Amino acid sequence: MKKAVFVSVLLFCSVAASLASDEKENVKFAVGYSQLTVANNTEDTSVSQAAARVWFNDTYGADFTLGFQNNNVNGQSNNVFILGGKMLGKVISIKNLDVYWLAGLNFGSASVAGESSSLFRISGGAGVEYYILPRLSLLTEIEIAYLSQKDNDRFGIVAGWVPQAGIRLYF
Numbered sequence: 749m750k751k752a753v754f755v756s757v758l759l760f761c762s763v764a765a766s767l768a769s770d771e772k773e774n775v776k777f778a779v780g781y782s783q784l785t786v787a788n789n790t791e792d793t794s795v796s797q798a799a800a801r802v803w804f805n806d807t808y809g810a811d812f813t814l815g816f817q818n819n820n821v822n823g824q825s826n827n828v829f830i831l832g833g834k835m836l837g838k839v840i841s842i843k844n845l846d847v848y849w850l851a852g853l854n855f856g857s858a859s860v861a862g863e864s865s866s867l868f869r870i871s872g873g874a875g876v877e878y879y880i881l882p883r884l885s886l887l888t889e890i891e892i893a894y895l896s897q898k899d900n901d902r903f904g905i906v907a908g909w910v911p912q913a914g915i916r917l918y919f
Contacts, residue, residue: 776803778885782813782914784830784854793817795828801836801916809836811850830856830867836875844879850889858897865898883918 778801783794797815804810810833817828834852841847854869873891880886 774803774805776809776918777801778916778918780914780916782815784813784815784832793819793826793828795830797830797832799914799916803836806841807838809838809848810834811836811852813854815856825859827859828856828867829858830854832856832869834871839874846877846879848875848877849873850875850891852891868896870894877916885916885918887914887916889914 780799780801782797782799784797785794795815795817797813799811799813801811802809812834813830813832815828815830815832817826819826832852832854834850836848836850838846838848850871850873852869852871854867854871856867858865858867871891871893873889873893875887875889877885877887
């Protein structure tokens, strides 16, 4: 498993570096907020994430997220930490709307009532980013994902406006 994770991260970084070396005149950078739904033992939880997005050129980009969740459910502490990244490729770009494909990896940990487990998620899917202002966008994504967590491996479609929504402010 460790070799597969290492190879996946290495491949992700090499693709990002090769795309970054292409056209540099249209580089756009954004910061923002996203949510990601992850399984946490018996129930799913939405993890709030700080996000950074960079478009290397008019076609390819990457999105990086760092999230934390700390709450109490029925008197038990429920903590999640998650770090992730996605490669993005625009399919259609119409005035204020971009439709893109995505391929992502997430790593992290979850702890419920003192019982910790590591988290690994690999996904692919599509997203839509709508620019409500020239430098401000709202986005939503639909993904097919495999989530591996102690006693809780899942494969399925993750969709919906609130759990996969985000906002980005471009500089």
